[in-house]
Amino acid sequence: VQLQASGGGSVQAGASLRLSCVVSALMFDKYAIGWFRQAPGKEREIVAGISRGAVRTYVGDSVNGRFTISRDKNKNTVYLQMNNLKLEDTALYYCAADSNARWAAVSTAVRQYDFWGQGTQVTVSS
Numbered sequence: 001v002q003l004q005a006s007g008g009g010s011v012q013a014g015a016s017l018r019l020s021c022v023v024s025a026l027m028f029d030k031y032a033i034g035w036f037r038q039a040p041g042k043e044r045e046i047v048a049g050i051s052r053g054a055v056r057t058y059v060g061d062s063v064n065g066r067f068t069i070s071r072d073k074n075k076n077t078v079y080l081q082m083n084n085l086k087l088e089d090t091a092l093y094y095c096a097a098d099s100n101a102r103w104a105a106v107s108t109a110v111r112q113y114d115f116w117g118q119g120t121q122v123t124v125s126s
Contacts, residue, residue: 001025003117005095010123011085019080019120021095028071029053032101033078034113035069037091037122047093048080049106058106063089085124092119 007019021033034049048069049058057069063082071078078095096113107113 001031001097001099001115003095003097003115005093005117005120008093008120008122010125013086013124013126015085015124016081016083017085017122019082019093019095019122021078021080021117023076023078023097025076025097028073028076031097031099031115032106033069033071034096034098034107035078035080036094036096036110036113037089038094038119039091042091044094044110046108046110049108050078051106052101052103055104056106058108082122085122087124087126089122090124092121094119 002024004022029052032051035047036044037047038044050069054071066084068081095117097115098113
């Protein structure tokens with residue numbers, strides 16, 4: 001399984017970005033997908049996750065109401081729509097796949113995800 005994240009960039013506070021994660025796998029719906037971020041000097045944290053078949057989603061407290069996650073099985077792609085970006089959203093964003101997820105489960109644990117893409121940088125300035 002390979003994951004390719006894209007869509008990052010440098011924006012001003014209040015702007016929007018949409019990150020994309022293309023999953024190269026024969027069975028896209030086998031995987032729950034998570035978006036994580038890591039800022040310099042901080043631990044990697046989950047931002048949002050979506051279960052297999054998009055039955056359930058999770059959005060972290062710090063981004064709730066601003067970020068949404070979705071998946072398109074026709075494009076093998078998971079999206080992270082980020083609105084009203086804040087300075088504290090600046091980080092390297094990663095997407096990852098959980099190959100052991102049950103159908104409606106979304107894990108928030110970094111260790112649960114066994115396939116990772118490269119990061120895409122999001123920088124928010126004032």
